[in-house]
Amino acid sequence: MISVGDKIKIISMKNEPQYSGKVGIVYAIDGIGQIHGTWGGLALVPKEDKFEIIKEKNCDICDKRFNEYVNNPSPIKADICCNECNEKIVVPLRIFQATKNANFALLIATDGTIKTVKPKEKYFNLKELQTNVEGLIEMYPTYWQDNFIVCNEEGLLKDMEYNKLAKLILGVDLVGPVLVVPRPLLEED
Numbered sequence: 001m002i003s004v005g006d007k008i009k010i011i012s013m014k015n016e017p018q019y020s021g022k023v024g025i026v027y028a029i030d031g032i033g034q035i036h037g038t039w040g041g042l043a044l045v046p047k048e049d050k051f052e053i054i055k056e057k058n059c060d061i062c063d064k065r066f067n068e069y070v071n072n073p074s075p076i077k078a079d080i081c082c083n084e085c086n087e088k089i090v091v092p093l094r095i096f097q098a099t100k101n102a103n104f105a106l107l108i109a110t111d112g113t114i115k116t117v118k119p120k121e122k123y124f125n126l127k128e129l130q131t132n133v134e135g136l137i138e139m140y141p142t143y144w145q146d147n148f149i150v151c152n153e154e155g156l157l158k159d160m161e162y163n164k165l166a167k168l169i170l171g172v173d174l175v176g177p178v179l180v181v182p183r184p185l186l187e188e189d
């Protein structure tokens with residue numbers, strides 16, 4: 001029995017050899033039983049095509065195995081995530097992205113958690129930024145969706161832990177805590 005959310009590996013699809021070996025998540029099963037999924041545009045026809053259900057699911061964010069329903073981790077570029085990561089990381093990230101004129105920043109910690117941080121006044125001051133990144137600050141040279149990326153200038157020197165979650169979210173390699181700050185929350189001079 002196959003259901004929406006299952007991860008599938010295609011063994012062979014009739015007349016479509018390029019689909020062999022593709023892996024994807026089922027997102028719909030239509031009225032005539034064809035299975036649609038993230039592997040591509042063509043649906044699987046159970047009587048014609050061969051596939052297997054991959055039972056063990058691995059969360060792309062925390063890397064733990066899980067059995068419950070899979071979640072779409074977008075905007076994080078990964079395939080699936082567990083409920084806990086969805087609640088604690090994906091949903092807050094979406095709220096952050098969807099909030100216009102956000103008055104808070106996101107702190108991405110090396111333990112794989114994120115939390116929201118508000119400046120005391122209108123802007124973050126230097127001390128607040130330093131507290132969050134646990135030392136001297138460095139402005140990363142690129143933005144993430146119009147937000148500043150603030151990290152620890154001495155992170156490598158101090159042998160701080162690699163920030164795996166920052167890599168997943170921001171696509172950059174950093175160590176130590178990373179603060180994602182909406183541009184209006186930093187006074188530019």
Ligand SMILES: [Zn+2]
Pocket residue numbers: 059060061062063064081082083084085086
């Ligand atoms: Zn997870």
